[in-house]
Amino acid sequence: MYDFAAELADCALAVETALDRHLDPERLSGPGPAAERVVAAMRHGSLNGGKRLRPLLVRQAANVFGVPSSRALIAGLAVEAVHCYSLIHDDLPAMDDDDTRRGRPTVHRAYDEATAILAGDGLLTHAFALLAGEQCHPDPTVRIALVTELAAGSGVGGMVGGQMRDIEGEAGGFSRAEIEVMQAMKTGALIRASVRIGALLGNADARALSALTAYAEAAGRAFQLADDILDVTATSETLGKTAGKDAESGKQTLVGELGLEGARAELDQIVNSAVMALRTFGPRADGLRATARYFANRSH
């Protein structure tokens, strides 16, 4: 019987431990001196007890093809490094201007803006170093496919482009279709890349990759919609960040468009379609199924 809570905890611990080992000033600075301040800021922005949902998706997708979790860890770290860099840059005064994240000062608050910009740049760069290393996967052809996938998910056609559209959308006037496209880029693209990276680690064929991509796109929509619902219903304390911020800043969300009940009904439908996309995979995909449900039901 698959135990989601156990896997979530095991994955989070594995990621935290491995990030701690990798984000080491001596290890990262290579032949030069340890750039201690920027590495300390990178650690502050990533060793923070996050749920590590993207590395979880990498390993669950890899598990579908029989790849052991330990062989999916490095690729998971790379995706998590990209996620953490995006949070550090998004929190900057010029972007969302957030002072706290997970109950601790944001990186630019704990250090300063210049250090936070560089820490984000350092994490993004390190993500590609992780994917390129032999430890990630023995076959360079697979590693190159991972680099391509991560760059596509995190670049202008994905996360960076979505963040830009989100800022543009704050002025208001986005249609429901435009909101969905923006969210698919900002949040969905990295979730999609995580699942596809897991599948690529397992040498998935085109048909399996396509099914997992459909799963990932639905899971990403569920994640974002649940986030928007939480922004309306949760308190700042359970959320670990400032609640109600989206509405306050005039940010476009689907809850504003559909209403709370409409959004909840839509969320159920999306989770069903995510699970349906996995129908050919049997019990090896139970992890991915549980994660899609978790995305919809989480309380923070």
Add this chain to the structure above:
Amino acid sequence: MYDFAAELADCALAVETALDRHLDPERLSGPGPAAERVVAAMRHGSLNGGKRLRPLLVRQAANVFGVPSSRALIAGLAVEAVHCYSLIHDDLPAMDDDDTRRGRPTVHRAYDEATAILAGDGLLTHAFALLAGEQCHPDPTVRIALVTELAAGSGVGGMVGGQMRDIEGEAGGFSRAEIEVMQAMKTGALIRASVRIGALLGNADARALSALTAYAEAAGRAFQLADDILDVTATSETLGKTAGKDAESGKQTLVGELGLEGARAELDQIVNSAVMALRTFGPRADGLRATARYFANRSH
């Protein structure tokens, strides 16, 4: 007879043309909508008539092994994208706070800070997408080596770490050795990566790679020392950026440490050692020899 001015102009034109083609909203946005604003900012920060010295080093190093210039262009674009991202982030108010670059508004002045941060992130991410693509080199093992090289040169052990150390050094008190290490990371690491990427495109053996690395390290030192000398001797007009800014901001340079004449003598020695490192390569390395001399003698 090798014509440096002709190669410099040819390479700059090839890079400008190819960047213009690659940094296209439709092409970059993939399946999503064109994130036009961020791509426009990426173009503003990179299509600016730069000298394209790093792509020049890539192609000159590749030429040593008989690789035609056209086969070194994509890798050159990747290095240039990293260089341009670093300038966009360095110019931000939280970093060097520069209003102009090459006589035009910096990206955060022409757009805004959020857009400039995202444009830099987008260029850095795209650099790795360029290296991972088949157009860059047919062999995935070579492409993975290029990703590793670029990540090492631009990350915490290289450019990002050097930028952090430079900010820390503004408080004063760096020794000559510490200044040299900081500059080797901030400027030297990407120059070193450019030359090594060219060599890797040409399947250089360990001995050739080692000789070219020695060349690159000396060329990088020459480049930085010439820059420091120019900061003291040139006017803002010929320089295309604010002159005297380093001294004003209390930034540590070797000219401050050695005096102007001492720095010029040191520069001659460094160029000689760069040229000496190429002694086994014959006329195929004339391009690299000319570039090292150009680094030392340029007036802007």
